[in-house]
Amino acid sequence: MFSSTKWLRSVVTDQLSRVFAALADPTRRDIVARLAVGDASVGQLAAPYAMSVQAVSKHLRVLEDSGLVSRGSDTGHRRPVHLEAEVLDLMTGWIERYRRRAEQRYRRLDAVLAAMDETDRTTPDPTTSDRTGTGRTGLTEEGAAP
């Protein structure tokens, strides 16, 4: 499960670390969320914030270095800022898959808990616990007193 090539891992790890670092700041997260709707100029991005265009530009540079956003190559000062959605997907894809694996694990736990519930309900009566004395329930009952 940890067998992906070292090369891919280091490239990807560097980028991921930069992405996480870039998103550590609430203003930058907000900028990314707004760019998810569509490209915008620096001026448009700066408008809702109580900070200078220069300060916003600084945030954009961090986002650019992480690969999360790119600047259009138009001439002039209105180079639109563009969200590189696949970079975000790279990260959120992993988080989502990790989450799904956790969810699958917890669905198996649901089933185990449901089976325990049955056992818990039947154990107070010694005559029924005899009848349900399969290997599985037997082990469950032993586990009651770790």
Add this chain to the structure above:
Amino acid sequence: MTTFAEAAIEADPTLPIIRITRDFAATPEQLLRAHTDPELFARWVGPDATSTKIDYWDARTGGCWRYVASHDGQEYGFRGTFHEVRPDRIVQTFTFEGEPDGVALETLRFEPLGDGRTRLHAQSLVDSIEGRDAWLRSGMETGVNEGYAKLDRLLADGAA
């Protein structure tokens, strides 16, 4: 009231932490038992195509554990210690033997919700953001093409 019928995950961008929250139709006692009884634990911990064999298991404060997961003829060992085992929480270390320098500190809290329901708060702390991201990626090869989720939990926290 927020419910966590499905596992919710939070990967803090500034700390090497993964947090998972999930509700269960079980009492805290049952949830504790499913985490501390080795036979029960082995039944749910591994993916479906994996069989889990407990090597040793002493689910007491100061005890230690080790299990081996088999998948496609490959074996993967995991081990750690139970730092603290209490009715409402388990604190344990977790190491994948393939990367023995990496140690996660896991804290599981069982929050009773009443009505025989319990909320599990699971937190894994590793020693670097890089290490955390490696955890998030681990197993990606085995993940079937599930498609990418578009915009994201992490942003939802800060921007929604």
